[in-house]
Amino acid sequence: MAVNESSHGPRTDLELVEDFRRGDVTGFNELVRRYQEKVYWIGRRVIGTHEDADDVVQDVFVRVYGALKGFRGESGFYTWLYKISMNVSLNALRKKRIKDFLRYDETEEELESDDEGPDSHVEQKEYETILQRAIERLPPKQKMVFMMRYYDEMPYEEMAKILNKSVGGLKANYFHALKKIQIYVKRESH
Amino acid sequence: MSCRHIQPLLPDVVGGKSPAAEDSLVREHLLHCPSCSEEADRLRHLIEDIGRLTADAPPHAYWTSVLPRIHSRIDERSAGRIPAWATRFVLPAAAALVIVAFLVNGDILNGTGEMQEITTLLRGLSAEEIQQVADLTTYSAENVAVASADEEPRVSAADKEVLKQLFESEGQSDHYAELDADEALGSVSAQEEDELLAMLQQEPTIN
Numbered sequence: 001m002a003v004n005e006s007s008h009g010p011r012t013d014l015e016l017v018e019d020f021r022r023g024d025v026t027g028f029n030e031l032v033r034r035y036q037e038k039v040y041w042i043g044r045r046v047i048g049t050h051e052d053a054d055d056v057v058q059d060v061f062v063r064v065y066g067a068l069k070g071f072r073g074e075s076g077f078y079t080w081l082y083k084i085s086m087n088v089s090l091n092a093l094r095k096k097r098i099k100d101f102l103r104y105d106e107t108e109e110e111l112e113s114d115d116e117g118p119d120s121h122v123e124q125k126e127y128e129t130i131l132q133r134a135i136e137r138l139p140p141k142q143k144m145v146f147m148m149r150y151y152d153e154m155p156y157e158e159m160a161k162i163l164n165k166s167v168g169g170l171k172a173n174y175f176h177a178l179k180k181i182q183i184y185v186k187r188e189s190h
Numbered sequence: 191m192s193c194r195h196i197q198p199l200l201p202d203v204v205g206g207k208s209p210a211a212e213d214s215l216v217r218e219h220l221l222h223c224p225s226c227s228e229e230a231d232r233l234r235h236l237i238e239d240i241g242r243l244t245a246d247a248p249p250h251a252y253w254t255s256v257l258p259r260i261h262s263r264i265d266e267r268s269a270g271r272i273p274a275w276a277t278r279f280v281l282p283a284a285a286a287l288v289i290v291a292f293l294v295n296g297d298i299l300n301g302t303g304e305m306q307e308i309t310t311l312l313r314g315l316s317a318e319e320i321q322q323v324a325d326l327t328t329y330s331a332e333n334v335a336v337a338s339a340d341e342e343p344r345v346s347a348a349d350k351e352v353l354k355q356l357f358e359s360e361g362q363s364d365h366y367a368e369l370d371a372d373e374a375l376g377s378v379s380a381q382e383e384d385e386l387l388a389m390l391q392q393e394p395t396i397n
Contacts (some may be wrong), residue, residue: 015299031255036256040248061260100237125392135240150240153207171198178201182236 013077020068030063035078036046039085045147046089047096048136049178058121067074079162090140134184142177149174200226204234274372299330 011030019027020085036057043056054134063084071080138146144163148154149170156167197217202208252358267358 004195018225032260034251050246054252058260058263062263065260065264066229127239131239132243146364149201150205150237162379168198171202174201175198178233182232184391185236 014073016069017071017073017077028065029071031064033083033159036061038078039081040148041151042082042085043089043092046143047093048084048132052092052096056085056089056092060085063088075161079158083162084187086144086187090144093140130185130188131181134181134188137184138177138180142173142180145170145173146177191215193219193223196220197224197229198224200233201237203239204230245288 011027013031013034016027020031021027025082040057041043042095043053044050047053047056060081064081067084071077103112134145135146145159148159148162149156156170159165159166159170165173196216197214199208199212203213208216220230
């Protein structure tokens with residue numbers, strides 16, 4: 001568990017939560033400083049852009065501020081924060097996908113006009129774009145599993161607690177997420 | 191072990207994240223199974239390719255800007271929120287007034303005589319009874335905030351094909367493409383919105 005050195009010794013997450021409950025807002029501030037990067041990268045990997053990730057960070061911590069007094073400590077603070085961050089990110093992604101759908105004609109035109117001729121650098125960039133898009137388009141459930149395992153390197157046992165799934169099921173989900181990315185890339189690259 | 195049991199273990203083995211016992215079990219299988227061995231090679235390349243995808247980290251100054259902006263948003267929300275004393279005393283009393291009026295006559299605007307009866311009835315209620323009535327009709331801001339951690343998605347991920355068909359059936363796909371997305375979302379009919387929400391609410395959320 002992350003701790004903070006202070007004149008009273010290291011502060012655990014739960015101690016900072018208790019500080020906040022007693023009316024000391026510095027407990028909340030320290031939790032923000034401690035976890036803002038993790039929340040940012042959850043948002044960034046789920047949605048894709050810096051602006052969207054920034055919205056996620058703001059939204060998550062505003063919610064945490066309102067909900068922290070009700071935090072019962074049944075799970076670790078970061079596990080609780082992770083759930084909120086994932087939910088906020090997935091909701092933001094849903095909205096973004098709807099918007100993207102509504103703009104789909106425009107997007108297709110942009111892609112079609114992006115023809116710079118054969119070049120290995122361009123091909124590599126195109127491949128990376130397709131790969132990125134394949135990850136973005138994973139179904140939310142598989143995307144969660146993929147993010148937790150690939151980027152956050154979260155142990156399956158912890159994932160199982162957060163997602164209420166069996167370890168075996170999560171391993172299968174992770175495998176199928178990668179297969180789905182593989183199939184999308186193969187299809188779009190030809 | 192069969193290929194069906196081995197395959198879900200492959201990503202962690204090729205990514206170097208599997209426990210030693212599982213790793214040796216899978217590698218033993220790969221020695222004798224060309225199909226799984228090829229699958230492992232494809233996954234290894236894919237995992238390496240994903241690892242090469244880069245996203246520019248924000249500048250250091252960004253991190254110092256986060257906390258002040260969070261507090262600004264919290265302050266903005268607080269400014270727009272009904273004060274605690276109002277939710278504690280005025281709203282319960284108002285809620286009780288409305289409900290009692292309805293129980294007495296079905297219409298609060300039926301005249302001053304009824305209002306006097308309501309006032310008399312209200313005076314007969316204990317503070318606890320007023321609070322119970324109010325609890326039936328109001329949510330505290332804190333409860334809403336706590337619920338947000340587990341909230342169901344209000345608008346979930348779109349099934350693009352179904353949405354596409356939905357809009358194309360209206361002959362409006364070009365129209366929507368030209369609009370701002372928010373504006374377009376605001377212009378779908380109530381029926382379309384219901385269909386959309388029903389469709390989208392099937393998405394999973396962590397509970």
